[in-house]
Amino acid sequence: MTDAALRMSIAGVGHWHAPRHVEAFVAAGATVVAVQDDAAATAERWAVRLACAAEPTLDDLLERHDVDLVLAMPRHRGAPSVVGRLVEHGTPFVVEKPAAASAADLWPLVHAAEAAGRFAAVPLINRYSSFWEQVQRLRGEGLLDPTTVARFRIVNGSPDRYVEDDVGWVLDPDVSGGGALRNLGPHPVDAFLSLAAGEVSVLGAALSHRQHALPVEEHAVALLRDEAGLIGLVEVGYSGPDRDGTDHEWALTGAGSSVRELHDVVEVSTGSGTVTIASPSVMQRYQIFAADVVDRLRTGRPAPVTLREACRALDVIDRIYAAAATTTGTAVPALTPAAPGPNEGEIP
Structure with a gap:
Protein backbone atom coordinates (compact mmCIF):
# COMPACT_ATOMS: atom_id res chain seq x y z
CA MET A 1 0.00 0.00 0.00
CA ASN A 126 0.85 -6.31 26.37
CA ARG A 127 3.75 -7.26 24.12
CA TYR A 128 4.30 -3.51 23.81
CA SER A 129 5.22 -3.13 27.47
CA SER A 130 8.63 -1.82 28.57
CA PHE A 131 8.85 -5.01 30.64
CA TRP A 132 10.09 -6.92 27.58
CA GLU A 133 12.81 -4.38 26.78
CA GLN A 134 14.17 -4.78 30.30
CA VAL A 135 13.96 -8.58 30.14
CA GLN A 136 15.97 -8.53 26.92
CA ARG A 137 18.55 -6.17 28.43
CA LEU A 138 18.97 -8.24 31.59
CA ARG A 139 19.27 -11.44 29.60
CA GLY A 140 21.97 -9.81 27.48
CA GLU A 141 23.87 -8.98 30.65
CA GLY A 142 23.47 -12.53 31.99
CA LEU A 143 21.39 -11.37 34.95
CA LEU A 144 18.38 -13.63 34.33
CA ASP A 145 20.28 -16.86 33.86
CA PRO A 146 18.76 -19.08 34.96
CA THR A 147 15.29 -17.59 35.08
CA THR A 148 13.35 -19.18 37.91
CA VAL A 149 9.78 -17.96 38.25
CA ALA A 150 7.41 -15.82 36.13
CA ARG A 151 4.11 -14.31 37.31
CA PHE A 152 1.52 -12.79 35.00
CA ARG A 153 -1.74 -11.40 36.43
CA ILE A 154 -4.70 -9.45 35.04
CA VAL A 155 -7.64 -9.04 37.42
CA ASN A 156 -10.23 -6.62 36.08
CA GLY A 157 -13.42 -5.20 37.57
CA SER A 158 -16.90 -6.63 37.97
CA PRO A 159 -18.39 -8.60 35.05
CA ASP A 160 -21.49 -6.41 35.40
CA ARG A 161 -19.73 -4.00 33.06
CA TYR A 162 -20.28 -6.40 30.15
CA VAL A 163 -24.03 -6.34 30.68
CA GLU A 164 -23.98 -2.55 31.08
CA ASP A 165 -21.98 -2.24 27.84
CA ASP A 166 -24.52 -4.42 25.98
CA VAL A 167 -22.08 -7.31 25.47
CA GLY A 168 -23.60 -9.70 27.99
CA TRP A 169 -22.78 -12.61 25.66
CA VAL A 170 -19.29 -12.57 27.22
CA LEU A 171 -20.88 -14.19 30.29
CA ASP A 172 -22.71 -16.87 28.28
CA PRO A 173 -20.45 -19.95 27.92
CA ASP A 174 -22.39 -21.13 24.88
CA VAL A 175 -21.22 -17.99 23.06
CA SER A 176 -17.98 -17.02 24.77
CA GLY A 177 -16.57 -20.49 25.39
CA GLY A 178 -15.57 -19.60 28.94
CA GLY A 179 -15.08 -16.74 31.34
CA ALA A 180 -12.08 -14.77 32.54
CA LEU A 181 -9.63 -17.47 31.42
CA ARG A 182 -10.92 -17.58 27.84
CA ASN A 183 -11.30 -13.81 27.58
CA LEU A 184 -8.31 -12.42 29.48
CA GLY A 185 -6.11 -15.52 29.56
CA PRO A 186 -4.49 -15.05 26.13
CA HIS A 187 -2.46 -12.10 27.48
CA PRO A 188 -0.69 -13.78 30.43
CA VAL A 189 -0.42 -17.16 28.69
CA ASP A 190 1.17 -15.49 25.65
CA ALA A 191 3.56 -13.73 28.03
CA PHE A 192 4.69 -17.06 29.50
CA LEU A 193 5.01 -18.61 26.04
CA SER A 194 7.24 -15.69 25.03
CA LEU A 195 9.72 -16.89 27.67
CA ALA A 196 9.19 -20.64 27.50
CA ALA A 197 11.60 -23.17 26.07
CA GLY A 198 10.04 -26.20 24.43
CA GLU A 199 6.68 -27.65 25.39
CA VAL A 200 4.66 -26.06 28.18
CA SER A 201 3.02 -28.30 30.77
CA VAL A 202 0.04 -27.40 32.94
CA LEU A 203 0.89 -28.56 36.47
CA GLY A 204 -2.41 -27.52 38.04
CA ALA A 205 -5.28 -25.07 37.82
CA ALA A 206 -8.39 -23.89 39.61
CA LEU A 207 -11.45 -21.87 38.57
CA SER A 208 -13.77 -19.90 40.85
CA HIS A 209 -17.43 -18.88 40.55
CA ARG A 210 -17.63 -17.85 44.19
CA GLN A 211 -18.00 -14.04 44.02
CA HIS A 212 -20.62 -13.57 41.30
CA ALA A 213 -22.02 -17.13 40.85
CA LEU A 214 -21.96 -16.80 37.07
CA PRO A 215 -22.16 -19.65 34.54
CA VAL A 216 -18.60 -18.72 33.49
CA GLU A 217 -15.59 -18.59 35.80
CA GLU A 218 -14.81 -15.19 37.29
CA HIS A 219 -11.32 -16.10 38.46
CA ALA A 220 -8.71 -18.59 37.30
CA VAL A 221 -5.22 -19.54 38.48
CA ALA A 222 -2.83 -21.91 36.69
CA LEU A 223 0.66 -23.23 37.33
CA LEU A 224 2.77 -23.81 34.20
CA ARG A 225 6.26 -25.16 33.53
CA ASP A 226 8.43 -25.29 30.41
CA GLU A 227 10.96 -27.97 29.45
CA ALA A 228 13.84 -25.94 30.93
CA GLY A 229 12.16 -25.80 34.34
CA LEU A 230 10.78 -22.24 34.27
CA ILE A 231 7.72 -22.06 36.52
CA GLY A 232 4.89 -19.71 35.58
CA LEU A 233 1.93 -18.52 37.62
CA VAL A 234 -0.95 -17.19 35.51
CA GLU A 235 -3.91 -15.44 37.14
CA VAL A 236 -6.94 -13.75 35.59
CA GLY A 237 -10.23 -12.54 36.98
CA TYR A 238 -13.33 -10.38 36.97
CA SER A 239 -13.13 -9.96 40.74
CA GLY A 240 -11.57 -6.52 41.16
CA PRO A 241 -13.42 -3.85 43.16
CA ASP A 242 -13.19 -1.10 40.52
CA ARG A 243 -15.55 -1.51 37.55
CA ASP A 244 -13.06 -0.03 35.11
CA GLY A 245 -9.89 -0.78 37.05
CA THR A 246 -7.30 -3.52 36.67
CA ASP A 247 -4.71 -5.28 38.78
CA HIS A 248 -1.91 -5.91 36.30
CA GLU A 249 1.43 -7.48 37.20
CA TRP A 250 4.13 -8.97 34.98
CA ALA A 251 7.11 -10.28 37.01
CA LEU A 252 10.20 -12.37 36.38
CA THR A 253 12.89 -13.53 38.81
CA GLY A 254 16.35 -14.77 37.83
CA ALA A 255 19.67 -15.59 39.45
CA GLY A 256 20.98 -12.02 39.46
CA SER A 257 17.97 -9.79 39.07
CA SER A 258 14.22 -9.39 38.99
CA VAL A 259 11.97 -7.31 36.75
CA ARG A 260 8.40 -6.43 37.68
CA GLU A 261 5.77 -4.35 35.94
CA LEU A 262 2.89 -3.09 38.04
CA HIS A 263 0.42 -1.27 35.78
CA ASP A 264 2.59 1.24 33.88
CA VAL A 265 5.78 1.17 35.97
CA VAL A 266 8.60 -1.35 35.56
CA GLU A 267 10.89 -1.98 38.52
CA VAL A 268 14.27 -3.60 37.88
CA SER A 269 16.31 -4.90 40.82
CA THR A 270 19.92 -6.11 40.60
CA GLY A 271 22.89 -6.30 42.92
CA SER A 272 23.53 -2.64 42.07
CA GLY A 273 20.14 -1.50 43.34
CA THR A 274 16.65 -0.84 42.05
CA VAL A 275 15.53 1.46 39.25
CA THR A 276 12.06 2.22 37.87
CA ILE A 277 11.15 2.77 34.22
CA ALA A 278 7.90 4.12 32.80
CA SER A 279 5.89 1.71 30.65
CA PRO A 280 3.13 2.60 28.16
CA SER A 281 -0.39 2.70 29.58
CA VAL A 282 -2.99 0.24 28.31
CA MET A 283 -4.38 2.79 25.84
CA GLN A 284 -0.89 3.67 24.66
CA ARG A 285 -0.27 -0.02 23.96
CA LEU A 307 -2.77 -16.34 14.37
CA ARG A 308 -0.26 -19.11 15.11
CA GLU A 309 0.85 -17.34 18.28
CA ALA A 310 -2.76 -16.76 19.34
CA CYS A 311 -3.51 -20.43 18.72
CA ARG A 312 -0.55 -21.53 20.85
CA ALA A 313 -2.00 -19.52 23.74
CA LEU A 314 -5.46 -21.02 23.12
CA ASP A 315 -4.00 -24.52 23.24
CA VAL A 316 -2.52 -23.87 26.70
CA ILE A 317 -5.79 -22.30 27.85
CA ASP A 318 -7.71 -25.40 26.71
CA ARG A 319 -5.32 -27.54 28.77
CA ILE A 320 -5.74 -25.25 31.79
CA TYR A 321 -9.51 -25.79 31.61
CA ALA A 322 -8.93 -29.54 31.41
CA ALA A 323 -6.55 -29.44 34.40
CA ALA A 324 -9.04 -27.43 36.43
CA ALA A 325 -11.76 -29.97 35.69
CA THR A 326 -9.46 -32.83 36.73
CA THR A 327 -8.24 -31.28 39.98
CA THR A 328 -11.41 -29.58 41.22
CA GLY A 329 -14.29 -31.21 39.38
CA THR A 330 -15.22 -27.78 37.99
CA ALA A 331 -17.46 -27.76 34.94
CA VAL A 332 -15.60 -26.32 31.96
CA PRO A 333 -16.75 -25.18 28.52
CA ALA A 334 -17.14 -27.96 25.99
CA LEU A 335 -14.54 -27.86 23.25
CA THR A 336 -15.80 -28.54 19.74
CA PRO A 337 -13.05 -30.17 17.68
CA ALA A 338 -12.60 -28.90 14.17
CA ALA A 339 -11.36 -30.77 11.15
CA PRO A 340 -7.58 -31.31 11.39
CA GLY A 341 -5.28 -29.00 9.48
CA PRO A 342 -2.73 -30.14 6.90
CA ASN A 343 -0.30 -31.18 9.67
CA GLU A 344 -2.63 -33.33 11.74
CA GLY A 345 -1.41 -33.81 15.27
CA GLU A 346 0.95 -30.84 15.23
CA ILE A 347 0.94 -28.83 18.43
CA PRO A 348 0.24 -25.16 17.59
Whole structure:
Protein backbone atom coordinates (compact mmCIF):
# COMPACT_ATOMS: atom_id res chain seq x y z
CA MET A 1 0.00 0.00 0.00
CA THR A 2 1.01 3.65 -0.44
CA ASP A 3 1.54 6.40 2.14
CA ALA A 4 -2.04 7.58 1.56
CA ALA A 5 -4.47 7.24 4.46
CA LEU A 6 -5.14 3.60 5.25
CA ARG A 7 -8.74 2.64 4.55
CA MET A 8 -10.24 0.20 7.04
CA SER A 9 -13.56 -1.41 7.82
CA ILE A 10 -14.76 -2.92 11.09
CA ALA A 11 -16.69 -6.17 11.51
CA GLY A 12 -18.37 -6.59 14.89
CA VAL A 13 -18.12 -2.96 15.88
CA GLY A 14 -20.33 -3.54 18.93
CA HIS A 15 -17.41 -5.16 20.75
CA TRP A 16 -16.30 -3.49 24.01
CA HIS A 17 -12.80 -2.98 22.58
CA ALA A 18 -14.12 -0.94 19.63
CA PRO A 19 -13.54 2.53 21.18
CA ARG A 20 -9.90 1.69 21.95
CA HIS A 21 -9.17 0.26 18.51
CA VAL A 22 -10.95 3.03 16.64
CA GLU A 23 -9.09 5.73 18.54
CA ALA A 24 -5.77 3.95 18.07
CA PHE A 25 -6.10 3.27 14.34
CA VAL A 26 -7.40 6.77 13.58
CA ALA A 27 -4.41 8.18 15.47
CA ALA A 28 -2.19 5.95 13.32
CA GLY A 29 -3.62 7.50 10.15
CA ALA A 30 -6.47 5.14 9.28
CA THR A 31 -9.87 6.18 7.98
CA VAL A 32 -12.87 4.00 8.81
CA VAL A 33 -15.03 3.70 5.69
CA ALA A 34 -17.59 1.11 6.83
CA VAL A 35 -18.76 -0.78 9.91
CA GLN A 36 -20.84 -3.90 10.49
CA ASP A 37 -22.48 -5.51 13.49
CA ASP A 38 -25.10 -8.20 13.95
CA ALA A 39 -27.08 -5.59 15.90
CA ALA A 40 -28.16 -3.16 13.18
CA ALA A 41 -28.78 -0.31 15.64
CA THR A 42 -25.22 -0.63 16.95
CA ALA A 43 -23.77 -0.49 13.45
CA GLU A 44 -25.88 2.56 12.60
CA ARG A 45 -24.81 4.32 15.80
CA TRP A 46 -21.14 3.81 14.99
CA ALA A 47 -21.71 4.78 11.36
CA VAL A 48 -23.09 8.13 12.48
CA ARG A 49 -20.24 8.59 14.94
CA LEU A 50 -17.60 7.86 12.27
CA ALA A 51 -19.45 9.37 9.29
CA CYS A 52 -19.16 6.11 7.37
CA ALA A 53 -21.34 3.37 5.88
CA ALA A 54 -23.11 0.68 7.92
CA GLU A 55 -23.49 -2.84 6.50
CA PRO A 56 -25.74 -5.66 7.74
CA THR A 57 -23.40 -8.64 7.15
CA LEU A 58 -19.72 -9.47 6.89
CA ASP A 59 -20.13 -10.40 3.22
CA ASP A 60 -21.72 -7.01 2.50
CA LEU A 61 -18.85 -5.30 4.30
CA LEU A 62 -16.23 -7.19 2.28
CA GLU A 63 -17.95 -7.01 -1.10
CA ARG A 64 -19.01 -3.36 -1.06
CA HIS A 65 -15.87 -1.73 0.35
CA ASP A 66 -12.33 -1.94 -0.99
CA VAL A 67 -10.12 -1.40 2.05
CA ASP A 68 -6.52 -1.95 3.17
CA LEU A 69 -7.43 -3.54 6.50
CA VAL A 70 -10.39 -5.20 8.20
CA LEU A 71 -10.66 -5.06 11.99
CA ALA A 72 -12.77 -8.00 13.19
CA MET A 73 -14.12 -8.32 16.73
CA PRO A 74 -16.34 -11.42 16.63
CA ARG A 75 -18.04 -13.36 19.38
CA HIS A 76 -15.72 -16.16 20.42
CA ARG A 77 -17.56 -19.24 19.18
CA GLY A 78 -18.43 -17.53 15.92
CA ALA A 79 -14.93 -16.19 15.37
CA PRO A 80 -13.58 -19.11 13.27
CA SER A 81 -16.22 -18.56 10.57
CA VAL A 82 -15.31 -14.85 10.47
CA VAL A 83 -11.58 -15.60 10.35
CA GLY A 84 -12.14 -18.21 7.66
CA ARG A 85 -14.06 -15.73 5.50
CA LEU A 86 -11.34 -13.11 5.95
CA VAL A 87 -8.60 -15.57 5.04
CA GLU A 88 -10.58 -16.55 1.93
CA HIS A 89 -11.21 -12.92 0.96
CA GLY A 90 -7.55 -11.93 1.20
CA THR A 91 -7.72 -8.43 2.69
CA PRO A 92 -5.24 -7.98 5.59
CA PHE A 93 -7.02 -8.20 8.92
CA VAL A 94 -6.73 -7.82 12.66
CA VAL A 95 -8.91 -10.13 14.77
CA GLU A 96 -9.52 -9.61 18.48
CA LYS A 97 -8.38 -12.39 20.80
CA PRO A 98 -9.14 -15.12 21.52
CA ALA A 99 -10.16 -15.55 17.83
CA ALA A 100 -11.93 -18.84 18.71
CA ALA A 101 -13.38 -20.73 21.65
CA SER A 102 -10.78 -23.50 21.34
CA ALA A 103 -7.47 -24.14 19.62
CA ALA A 104 -9.03 -27.00 17.64
CA ASP A 105 -11.36 -24.52 15.95
CA LEU A 106 -8.58 -22.07 15.09
CA TRP A 107 -5.73 -24.37 14.12
CA PRO A 108 -6.96 -25.23 10.56
CA LEU A 109 -7.27 -21.49 9.88
CA VAL A 110 -3.67 -20.93 11.02
CA HIS A 111 -2.54 -23.30 8.27
CA ALA A 112 -4.89 -21.71 5.73
CA ALA A 113 -3.69 -18.17 6.50
CA GLU A 114 -0.04 -19.19 6.37
CA ALA A 115 -0.47 -21.17 3.14
CA ALA A 116 -2.13 -18.15 1.50
CA GLY A 117 0.41 -15.68 2.89
CA ARG A 118 -2.27 -13.60 4.61
CA PHE A 119 -1.56 -10.67 6.93
CA ALA A 120 -3.52 -11.77 10.02
CA ALA A 121 -2.72 -10.01 13.32
CA VAL A 122 -4.01 -10.48 16.87
CA PRO A 123 -3.79 -7.50 19.28
CA LEU A 124 -1.95 -9.02 22.24
CA ILE A 125 -1.10 -5.48 23.22
CA ASN A 126 0.85 -6.31 26.37
CA ARG A 127 3.75 -7.26 24.12
CA TYR A 128 4.30 -3.51 23.81
CA SER A 129 5.22 -3.13 27.47
CA SER A 130 8.63 -1.82 28.57
CA PHE A 131 8.85 -5.01 30.64
CA TRP A 132 10.09 -6.92 27.58
CA GLU A 133 12.81 -4.38 26.78
CA GLN A 134 14.17 -4.78 30.30
CA VAL A 135 13.96 -8.58 30.14
CA GLN A 136 15.97 -8.53 26.92
CA ARG A 137 18.55 -6.17 28.43
CA LEU A 138 18.97 -8.24 31.59
CA ARG A 139 19.27 -11.44 29.60
CA GLY A 140 21.97 -9.81 27.48
CA GLU A 141 23.87 -8.98 30.65
CA GLY A 142 23.47 -12.53 31.99
CA LEU A 143 21.39 -11.37 34.95
CA LEU A 144 18.38 -13.63 34.33
CA ASP A 145 20.28 -16.86 33.86
CA PRO A 146 18.76 -19.08 34.96
CA THR A 147 15.29 -17.59 35.08
CA THR A 148 13.35 -19.18 37.91
CA VAL A 149 9.78 -17.96 38.25
CA ALA A 150 7.41 -15.82 36.13
CA ARG A 151 4.11 -14.31 37.31
CA PHE A 152 1.52 -12.79 35.00
CA ARG A 153 -1.74 -11.40 36.43
CA ILE A 154 -4.70 -9.45 35.04
CA VAL A 155 -7.64 -9.04 37.42
CA ASN A 156 -10.23 -6.62 36.08
CA GLY A 157 -13.42 -5.20 37.57
CA SER A 158 -16.90 -6.63 37.97
CA PRO A 159 -18.39 -8.60 35.05
CA ASP A 160 -21.49 -6.41 35.40
CA ARG A 161 -19.73 -4.00 33.06
CA TYR A 162 -20.28 -6.40 30.15
CA VAL A 163 -24.03 -6.34 30.68
CA GLU A 164 -23.98 -2.55 31.08
CA ASP A 165 -21.98 -2.24 27.84
CA ASP A 166 -24.52 -4.42 25.98
CA VAL A 167 -22.08 -7.31 25.47
CA GLY A 168 -23.60 -9.70 27.99
CA TRP A 169 -22.78 -12.61 25.66
CA VAL A 170 -19.29 -12.57 27.22
CA LEU A 171 -20.88 -14.19 30.29
CA ASP A 172 -22.71 -16.87 28.28
CA PRO A 173 -20.45 -19.95 27.92
CA ASP A 174 -22.39 -21.13 24.88
CA VAL A 175 -21.22 -17.99 23.06
CA SER A 176 -17.98 -17.02 24.77
CA GLY A 177 -16.57 -20.49 25.39
CA GLY A 178 -15.57 -19.60 28.94
CA GLY A 179 -15.08 -16.74 31.34
CA ALA A 180 -12.08 -14.77 32.54
CA LEU A 181 -9.63 -17.47 31.42
CA ARG A 182 -10.92 -17.58 27.84
CA ASN A 183 -11.30 -13.81 27.58
CA LEU A 184 -8.31 -12.42 29.48
CA GLY A 185 -6.11 -15.52 29.56
CA PRO A 186 -4.49 -15.05 26.13
CA HIS A 187 -2.46 -12.10 27.48
CA PRO A 188 -0.69 -13.78 30.43
CA VAL A 189 -0.42 -17.16 28.69
CA ASP A 190 1.17 -15.49 25.65
CA ALA A 191 3.56 -13.73 28.03
CA PHE A 192 4.69 -17.06 29.50
CA LEU A 193 5.01 -18.61 26.04
CA SER A 194 7.24 -15.69 25.03
CA LEU A 195 9.72 -16.89 27.67
CA ALA A 196 9.19 -20.64 27.50
CA ALA A 197 11.60 -23.17 26.07
CA GLY A 198 10.04 -26.20 24.43
CA GLU A 199 6.68 -27.65 25.39
CA VAL A 200 4.66 -26.06 28.18
CA SER A 201 3.02 -28.30 30.77
CA VAL A 202 0.04 -27.40 32.94
CA LEU A 203 0.89 -28.56 36.47
CA GLY A 204 -2.41 -27.52 38.04
CA ALA A 205 -5.28 -25.07 37.82
CA ALA A 206 -8.39 -23.89 39.61
CA LEU A 207 -11.45 -21.87 38.57
CA SER A 208 -13.77 -19.90 40.85
CA HIS A 209 -17.43 -18.88 40.55
CA ARG A 210 -17.63 -17.85 44.19
CA GLN A 211 -18.00 -14.04 44.02
CA HIS A 212 -20.62 -13.57 41.30
CA ALA A 213 -22.02 -17.13 40.85
CA LEU A 214 -21.96 -16.80 37.07
CA PRO A 215 -22.16 -19.65 34.54
CA VAL A 216 -18.60 -18.72 33.49
CA GLU A 217 -15.59 -18.59 35.80
CA GLU A 218 -14.81 -15.19 37.29
CA HIS A 219 -11.32 -16.10 38.46
CA ALA A 220 -8.71 -18.59 37.30
CA VAL A 221 -5.22 -19.54 38.48
CA ALA A 222 -2.83 -21.91 36.69
CA LEU A 223 0.66 -23.23 37.33
CA LEU A 224 2.77 -23.81 34.20
CA ARG A 225 6.26 -25.16 33.53
CA ASP A 226 8.43 -25.29 30.41
CA GLU A 227 10.96 -27.97 29.45
CA ALA A 228 13.84 -25.94 30.93
CA GLY A 229 12.16 -25.80 34.34
CA LEU A 230 10.78 -22.24 34.27
CA ILE A 231 7.72 -22.06 36.52
CA GLY A 232 4.89 -19.71 35.58
CA LEU A 233 1.93 -18.52 37.62
CA VAL A 234 -0.95 -17.19 35.51
CA GLU A 235 -3.91 -15.44 37.14
CA VAL A 236 -6.94 -13.75 35.59
CA GLY A 237 -10.23 -12.54 36.98
CA TYR A 238 -13.33 -10.38 36.97
CA SER A 239 -13.13 -9.96 40.74
CA GLY A 240 -11.57 -6.52 41.16
CA PRO A 241 -13.42 -3.85 43.16
CA ASP A 242 -13.19 -1.10 40.52
CA ARG A 243 -15.55 -1.51 37.55
CA ASP A 244 -13.06 -0.03 35.11
CA GLY A 245 -9.89 -0.78 37.05
CA THR A 246 -7.30 -3.52 36.67
CA ASP A 247 -4.71 -5.28 38.78
CA HIS A 248 -1.91 -5.91 36.30
CA GLU A 249 1.43 -7.48 37.20
CA TRP A 250 4.13 -8.97 34.98
CA ALA A 251 7.11 -10.28 37.01
CA LEU A 252 10.20 -12.37 36.38
CA THR A 253 12.89 -13.53 38.81
CA GLY A 254 16.35 -14.77 37.83
CA ALA A 255 19.67 -15.59 39.45
CA GLY A 256 20.98 -12.02 39.46
CA SER A 257 17.97 -9.79 39.07
CA SER A 258 14.22 -9.39 38.99
CA VAL A 259 11.97 -7.31 36.75
CA ARG A 260 8.40 -6.43 37.68
CA GLU A 261 5.77 -4.35 35.94
CA LEU A 262 2.89 -3.09 38.04
CA HIS A 263 0.42 -1.27 35.78
CA ASP A 264 2.59 1.24 33.88
CA VAL A 265 5.78 1.17 35.97
CA VAL A 266 8.60 -1.35 35.56
CA GLU A 267 10.89 -1.98 38.52
CA VAL A 268 14.27 -3.60 37.88
CA SER A 269 16.31 -4.90 40.82
CA THR A 270 19.92 -6.11 40.60
CA GLY A 271 22.89 -6.30 42.92
CA SER A 272 23.53 -2.64 42.07
CA GLY A 273 20.14 -1.50 43.34
CA THR A 274 16.65 -0.84 42.05
CA VAL A 275 15.53 1.46 39.25
CA THR A 276 12.06 2.22 37.87
CA ILE A 277 11.15 2.77 34.22
CA ALA A 278 7.90 4.12 32.80
CA SER A 279 5.89 1.71 30.65
CA PRO A 280 3.13 2.60 28.16
CA SER A 281 -0.39 2.70 29.58
CA VAL A 282 -2.99 0.24 28.31
CA MET A 283 -4.38 2.79 25.84
CA GLN A 284 -0.89 3.67 24.66
CA ARG A 285 -0.27 -0.02 23.96
CA TYR A 286 -3.30 -0.11 21.68
CA GLN A 287 -1.92 2.95 19.90
CA ILE A 288 1.54 1.42 19.51
CA PHE A 289 -0.01 -1.78 18.16
CA ALA A 290 -2.13 0.13 15.63
CA ALA A 291 0.83 2.22 14.48
CA ASP A 292 2.91 -0.97 14.14
CA VAL A 293 0.21 -2.65 12.04
CA VAL A 294 -0.14 0.38 9.76
CA ASP A 295 3.63 0.67 9.32
CA ARG A 296 3.97 -3.04 8.55
CA LEU A 297 1.24 -2.85 5.92
CA ARG A 298 2.90 0.15 4.30
CA THR A 299 6.33 -1.51 4.25
CA GLY A 300 5.19 -5.00 3.32
CA ARG A 301 6.27 -6.67 6.57
CA PRO A 302 4.41 -9.54 8.29
CA ALA A 303 1.92 -9.19 11.14
CA PRO A 304 3.43 -8.41 14.58
CA VAL A 305 1.45 -11.10 16.46
CA THR A 306 0.14 -13.91 14.29
CA LEU A 307 -2.77 -16.34 14.37
CA ARG A 308 -0.26 -19.11 15.11
CA GLU A 309 0.85 -17.34 18.28
CA ALA A 310 -2.76 -16.76 19.34
CA CYS A 311 -3.51 -20.43 18.72
CA ARG A 312 -0.55 -21.53 20.85
CA ALA A 313 -2.00 -19.52 23.74
CA LEU A 314 -5.46 -21.02 23.12
CA ASP A 315 -4.00 -24.52 23.24
CA VAL A 316 -2.52 -23.87 26.70
CA ILE A 317 -5.79 -22.30 27.85
CA ASP A 318 -7.71 -25.40 26.71
CA ARG A 319 -5.32 -27.54 28.77
CA ILE A 320 -5.74 -25.25 31.79
CA TYR A 321 -9.51 -25.79 31.61
CA ALA A 322 -8.93 -29.54 31.41
CA ALA A 323 -6.55 -29.44 34.40
CA ALA A 324 -9.04 -27.43 36.43
CA ALA A 325 -11.76 -29.97 35.69
CA THR A 326 -9.46 -32.83 36.73
CA THR A 327 -8.24 -31.28 39.98
CA THR A 328 -11.41 -29.58 41.22
CA GLY A 329 -14.29 -31.21 39.38
CA THR A 330 -15.22 -27.78 37.99
CA ALA A 331 -17.46 -27.76 34.94
CA VAL A 332 -15.60 -26.32 31.96
CA PRO A 333 -16.75 -25.18 28.52
CA ALA A 334 -17.14 -27.96 25.99
CA LEU A 335 -14.54 -27.86 23.25
CA THR A 336 -15.80 -28.54 19.74
CA PRO A 337 -13.05 -30.17 17.68
CA ALA A 338 -12.60 -28.90 14.17
CA ALA A 339 -11.36 -30.77 11.15
CA PRO A 340 -7.58 -31.31 11.39
CA GLY A 341 -5.28 -29.00 9.48
CA PRO A 342 -2.73 -30.14 6.90
CA ASN A 343 -0.30 -31.18 9.67
CA GLU A 344 -2.63 -33.33 11.74
CA GLY A 345 -1.41 -33.81 15.27
CA GLU A 346 0.95 -30.84 15.23
CA ILE A 347 0.94 -28.83 18.43
CA PRO A 348 0.24 -25.16 17.59
